[in-house]
Amino acid sequence: MSKKLTKRSEDYSKWYNELVVQADLAENSGVRGCMVIKPYGYAIWEKMQAALDKRFKETGHENAYFPIFIPKSYLSKEASHVEGFAKECAVVTHYRLKNAEDGSGIIVDPDAKLEEELIVRPTSETIIWDTYRRWIQSYRDLPILINQWANVVRWEMRTRLFLRTAEFLWQEGHTAHATEAEAISEAKQMMEVYAEFAEEFMAMPVIKGTKTESERFAGALDTYCIEALMQDGKALQAGTSHFLGQNFAKAFDVKFATKEGTQEYVWATSWGVSTRLMGALVMTHSDDLGLVLPPKLAPIQVVIVPIYKGLEQLDLISERVQPLVKDLRAKGISVKFDDRDTYKPGFKFAEYELKGVPVRLAIGQRDMDNQTFEVARRDTLEKETVAAALVLDKIEFLLEDIQQNIYKKAFDFRENHITEVNSYEEFKKVLEAKGGFIAAHWDGSKETEEKVKNETKATIRCIPIDAVLEEGACMVTGKPSNKRVLFAKAY
Template structure:
C-alpha cells in the first residue's frame, strides 16, 4: 500500500487533504460543502466525545437535546446574535414536495409555504433560552447546567474536511446562574476543561486567553478561548467559552425569584468544541508517512501483524498471539490482530503507519523460535526486538511514553514559534518568513486591529490569561499599550 502523500514541505494544504482521505477519516459527500465521516475517523471522534462527556458530567452538567429547527423570530430577539449568524443561516421555507406536472420529477409545492421560516440551527442559544424560560422559576432551579451533542449548519462556500464544512458535529453547553460571578466562573471553568482535554488527551499544547471585542462570539460579553499552533505556523481556535451576561435572559424573559423574593434575570454562559478538533489533531502531530495519533485517542492502539508461509505457520503464530490479545484487552488496550490472507505484511505495515496506530507488533517464524516480537512505535518509527514475556509491559510503557513524547514535540514547536516584535515591519517579516504566534503591542482599538488584519491577514488570537503587564507602544500607531497580545494567521 503505497502512501504517496505530498510532503508537508512541498504543499501543507495538499498534504492535509490527501491524508484525511487516504487515512480513511472522511470524504466529501454528494452534498456540496458537507462531509461523510468514515468509521475510522468517527471512532476517533467517539473517543473525544467519551472523554469530554465524562469531564462535563464530573462537573455537574447533564445532556439534553433540542430541535434542529429554530423559528426565525427567535433568532432576531438578540440583535448582535442575529447579526453574527445571519449570513451563514440555512432557511427552511416549505414543508412539502409534489410531482412536476410535466412528469419530469419533483418540485417544491408553492402551496406548502411555512407561516414562519425555520432556521437550521447555526447554534442553539435562542431555542434553548426559549426553553429555559419554562424551566426556571426560582433560585432553587439554579444553576442549570445543560450540554447538547448535536450537528449544526453554517453555510460555507469554501470548505475543507473537518476544518470548515457547512454541517459539522459539536457539543454546546448552555448554563444559567443566579449571579454574574457564578456565570463568569463557569465560563472560565469550561475553558480550563477544554485545555485539560486538549493537552492530556489530544497531546496538543494550547494557550488560554480571552478574545478581543471584535473576535467575541455574537452576543457574548466575554469569550474565553484555547489557541493551538499547527505545524505550518498557523493558529487554530480549539475551543471557546462565552460569558453571555443577561443578554439572552432579557431577550427571552428568563427571570427567577431570588432568595429575597425579588425577580431578577439569570446570568448565562455557552461553550463548545467541534469536529474541528480532528483537524487540530491531524495537523499538530502527523508527518509525511501519515497520521500520528496520541495513544489515548487512537481507535487501535496496538496492531499485530503475522509474517508467515502457509496455514500451519499462521496457526502456530495465532496460538502465540491470541493469549497476548486477551491480556492487552484485559488492560483496556485496544488491539487488532490482522491475520488477513488477502494482503501482504508490507501492505499492512504501510496501512497502519498511514493510519497512525501507535504500536505495531510483527511476529514471524524466527520470532516464534526465539520467543520474541518485533515492536515498532509510530511516533519515532523506531523498532526493537522484545521477549514475549516482557512485551505486555513494554507496550504499556510505550503507550505512556508516546503520549508524553508527542505532546513534548508539539510544545517545543510552539515555544520556538512564539516571537516578540516591536515594529510593524518586523511583524510583517516574521509573519511571512517564520509564522507562528507573534507577541506584539496593540493599542486596544478595533480600527488598528482591523487595519492589521486587512494588510496582513493576521488576527489577534487571544489576550493571554495572566498576561504580563509590559507597557509599550502599539507597533502600528505608537499609542500606549499595557501588554502584548498574540497575533497569528489562522484556520
C-alpha cells in the same frame, strides 16, 4: 495501497487533504460542503466525545437535546447574535414536495409554504433560552447546567474536511445562573476543561486567553478560548467558552425570583468544541508518512502483524499471540491481530503507519523460535526486538511514552514559534518568514486590529490569560499598551 502523500514542505494544504482521505478519516459527500465521516475517523471522534462527556458530567452537567429547527423570529430577538450568524443560515421555507404536472420530476409544493420560516440550527442559544423561560421561576431552579451533542449547519462557501464544513458535529453547553460571578466562573471553568482535554488526550499544547471584542462570539460579553499552533505556523481556535451576561435572558424574558423576593434576569454561558478538533489532531502531530495519533485517542493502540508462509504457520502464530491479545484487552488497551491473508506484511505495515497506530508488533517464525516480537513505535519509527515475556510491559511503557513524546514535540514547536516583536515592520517580516504566534503590543482599538487584519491577514488570536503586565507601545500606532497579545494567521 494509497498513493504516496504530498510532503508537508511542498504543499501543506494538499498534504492535509490527502491524508484525511487516504487515512480513511472522512471524504467529501454528494452534498456540497458536507462530509462523510468514515468509521475510523468516527472512532476517534467517539473517543474524544467519551473523554469530554466524562469531564462535563464530573463538573455537574447533564445531557439533553433541543430541536434542530429554530423559528426565524427567535434569532431576531438578540441583535448582535442574529447579525453574527445571518449570512451562514440555512432556511426552511416549505414542508412538502409534489410531482410536477408536466412530469418533469419533483417540485416544491407552493401551497406548502410555512407561516414562519425555520432556521436550521447554526447554534442553539435562542431555542434553548426560549425553553429555559419555562424551566426557571425561582432561585431554587438554578443553576441549570445542560450540554447537548448535536449537528449544526453554517453555510460555509469555502470548505475543508473537518476544519470548515457546512454541517459539522459538536457539543454545546448552555448554562443559567443566579449571579454574574457564577456565570463567569462557569465560563472560565469550561475553558480549563477544554485545555486539559486538549493537552492530556490530544497531546496538543494550547494557550488559554480571551478574545478581543471583534473576535467574540455574537451575543457574548466575553469569550474565553484555547488556541493551538499547527505545523505550518497557522493558529487554530480549538475551543471557546462564552460569558453571555444577561443578553439572552433579557431577549427571552427569563427572570427568577431571588431569595429576597425580587425579580432578576438570569446570567448565562455557552461553550463548545466541534469536529474541527479532528483537523487539529491531524495537523498537530502527523508526518509525511501519515497520521501520528496520541495513544489515548487511537482507535487501535496496538496492531500485531503475523509474518508467515502457509495457513498452518499462521495458526501457530495466532495461537502464540492470543494470550497477549487477551492480556492487552484486560488492561483496556485496544489491539488488532491482522490475520488477513489477502495482503502481504509490507502492505499492512504501510497501512498502519498511514493510519497512525501507535505501536506495531510483528511476529514470524524466527520470533517464534526466539520467543520474541519486533516492536515498532509510530512517532519515532524506532524498532527493537523484545522478549515475549517482557512485551506487555514494553507496550504499556510505549503507549505512555509516545503520548508524552508527541506532546513535548508539539510544545517545543509551539514555544519556538512564539516571537516577540516591537515594530510593525518586524511583525510583517516574522509573519512572512517564520509564522507562528507573534507577541506584540496593541493599543486596544478595533481600528488598529482591523488594519493589521486587512494588511497582513493576521488576527489577534487571544489576549493570554497569563499575559504579563508590561509597559509598551502599540507596534502600529505607538499608543500606550500594558500587555502583549498574540497575533497569527489562522484556520
